[in-house]
Amino acid sequence: MKRYQLRIDGQAVDPAAGVWFDTQNPFTGEAWAEIPRADAQDVDRAVQAAHRALNAGPWAEMSASQRGMLLHRLGDLITRDAAKLAATEVRDNGKLLAEMLGQLNYIPQWFYYYGGLADKIQGTTLPLDKKGYFAFTRNEPVGVVAAITPWNSPLMLASWKIAPALAAGCTIVVKPSEFTSASTLEFAALFDEAGFPPGVFNVVTGFGHEVGTPLVEHPLVRKISFTGSDVTGRVINEKAARHFKHTAMELGGKSANIVFADADVEQAVFGAISGIFAATGQTCIAGSRLLVQGSIYDSFVEKLLAVARTARMGDPMDPATQVGPVTTPPQLAKVLDYIEVARQEGATLLLGGQRGEGPACGNGWFVQPTIFGDVDNNMRIAQEEVFGPVLSIIRFTDEADAVRIANDVRFGLAAAVWTSDIGRALRMSEKLQAGTVWVNTYRAISYLAPFGGYKDSGLGRENGIDAIREYLQVKSVWINSGAVAGNPFVMR
Ligand code: NAI
Ligand code: MG
Numbered sequence: 001m002k003r004y005q006l007r008i009d010g011q012a013v014d015p016a017a018g019v020w021f022d023t024q025n026p027f028t029g030e031a032w033a034e035i036p037r038a039d040a041q042d043v044d045r046a047v048q049a050a051h052r053a054l055n056a057g058p059w060a061e062m063s064a065s066q067r068g069m070l071l072h073r074l075g076d077l078i079t080r081d082a083a084k085l086a087a088t089e090v091r092d093n094g095k096l097l098a099e100m101l102g103q104l105n106y107i108p109q110w111f112y113y114y115g116g117l118a119d120k121i122q123g124t125t126l127p128l129d130k131k132g133y134f135a136f137t138r139n140e141p142v143g144v145v146a147a148i149t150p151w152n153s154p155l156m157l158a159s160w161k162i163a164p165a166l167a168a169g170c171t172i173v174v175k176p177s178e179f180t181s182a183s184t185l186e187f188a189a190l191f192d193e194a195g196f197p198p199g200v201f202n203v204v205t206g207f208g209h210e211v212g213t214p215l216v217e218h219p220l221v222r223k224i225s226f227t228g229s230d231v232t233g234r235v236i237n238e239k240a241a242r243h244f245k246h247t248a249m250e251l252g253g254k255s256a257n258i259v260f261a262d263a264d265v266e267q268a269v270f271g272a273i274s275g276i277f278a279a280t281g282q283t284c285i286a287g288s289r290l291l292v293q294g295s296i297y298d299s300f301v302e303k304l305l306a307v308a309r310t311a312r313m314g315d316p317m318d319p320a321t322q323v324g325p326v327t328t329p330p331q332l333a334k335v336l337d338y339i340e341v342a343r344q345e346g347a348t349l350l351l352g353g354q355r356g357e358g359p360a361c362g363n364g365w366f367v368q369p370t371i372f373g374d375v376d377n378n379m380r381i382a383q384e385e386v387f388g389p390v391l392s393i394i395r396f397t398d399e400a401d402a403v404r405i406a407n408d409v410r411f412g413l414a415a416a417v418w419t420s421d422i423g424r425a426l427r428m429s430e431k432l433q434a435g436t437v438w439v440n441t442y443r444a445i446s447y448l449a450p451f452g453g454y455k456d457s458g459l460g461r462e463n464g465i466d467a468i469r470e471y472l473q474v475k476s477v478w479i480n481s482g483a484v485a486g487n488p489f490v491m492r
Helices: 040-055 064-093 097-106 108-120 154-167 182-194 208-217 230-242 265-276 294-308 329-345 399-407 422-431 465-471
Strands: 006-008 011-013 020-024 031-036 133-141 144-148 171-175 201-203 221-227 246-250 256-259 289-293 348-351 370-373 390-396 414-418 436-439 472-480
Touching: 006 040, 006 182, 031 064, 031 182, 040 144, 040 171, 040 201, 040 208, 064 097, 064 108, 064 154, 064 182, 097 108, 097 154, 108 154, 108 465, 144 154, 144 208, 154 171, 154 182, 154 221, 154 465, 171 208, 182 201, 208 221, 208 230, 221 230, 221 465, 230 246, 256 265, 256 399, 265 289, 265 294, 265 390, 265 414, 289 294, 289 399, 294 348, 294 370, 294 390, 329 390, 390 399, 399 422, 414 422, 422 436, 465 472
Parallel strands: 144 171, 144 221, 171 201, 221 246, 256 289, 256 414, 289 390, 370 390, 414 436
Antiparallel strands: 006 011, 006 201, 020 031, 133 472, 348 370
């Protein structure tokens, strides 16, 4: 079995305690690699290295343009290794090779975009109201960044943090999910190859309470950028608040995919399917609530079922597979529990509802694509994030009713509207409480479109120009160019 090492201060190193744990392949159920089980000692080493690199040495001295060049070089190396990194991700999280390869081929754009942005972040001169002074602002890196990432799209979600953080001049310690650490450890080697100085990029792996907690609490960490569950996000944000650390939180969702009677039905059916069954529903932007206008409800559901029934479960490495396993055994249990909850709440099971088994599923952790109809928005299945291939269909009457239902959850990550009426599309996009609204499409993302949550879906934005501000702090510099002190005991 392959044994991985931590990445600290530009070196591949063993964990201080000399302990590893197994990571499993969700399709075979078998352990395939050993991941370092780091602890607070390793965290301290990594954060100290990041702190040293931030404050002295080549990274601290480098111009923004030089940082941008390094990010570009890294992007090229990711392109070179995309297939290998994607295969590692599939082995570890069970998502389709087509999806992970698509992500790996797209990730370089984040490094090109933020690499290009690095030397375009300018301070301003201030049109001061006081005579005899000149003043300007500097944008400085916020400090050592801790990036804590989940298992569903390990490298893409890490890159959303790493690219702007490094462009801003920060240094970083990444803690990937204990279920999918391998790709981030392989990725780390590319930073040295690209020429990043030691300590700029570090990876510590292990469990939330053993590695995540000391990382969040380390006094030299100034910013925590987290993607994962709202439960863990709340714990981290409370700890960070005690020390006035900056945070960015990308949390869960219960996104509404809203189909009006005037929609292109075939496109809307595809959108509904990709919203919930792509990535086996393990995506924060899953369109887990499908709101269908009453006048087309029955015919739409029939067409949806006709397509959903053809979904092929199987080996995620096989190009013919459409639905892969869920990533972890606890996730399998959680999804099956929610299916039981929905049944007990009185939702009508229209498709699936069981663990996926059979020759095509190997020993994998599969859940059949599952659809519940006649769901009431107050049911738990409509309010809580399942993070699996489980769709809840809810009926609505008109625009106002759709808005009311869509917004009646504590999350607000994304929403979609399917309609041929441009006025309706604009009215709905204004009223929906979500960080992203799609019209006649679903699950589209880009490095240049701000992404983040309203309400309990999070704090801050990733992607786009302004995301670099998440990693900067502003300093005002005052220069006396001729003002004479008057009364020294009174403010100037
Ligand atoms: P999690 O939110 O607990 O884990 C995310 C990351 O946080 C992992 O790297 C984990 O090790 C770390 N972590 C856990 N506890 C920590 C702590 N106290 N301090 C610092 N770091 C800590 O998510 P988990 O357990 O992997 O999945 C549970 C549920 O979270 C899923 O069923 C799903 O509903 C949701 N989830 C949502 C994601 C999203 O993108 N919105 C992604 C992954 C999971
Ligand atoms: Mg795994």
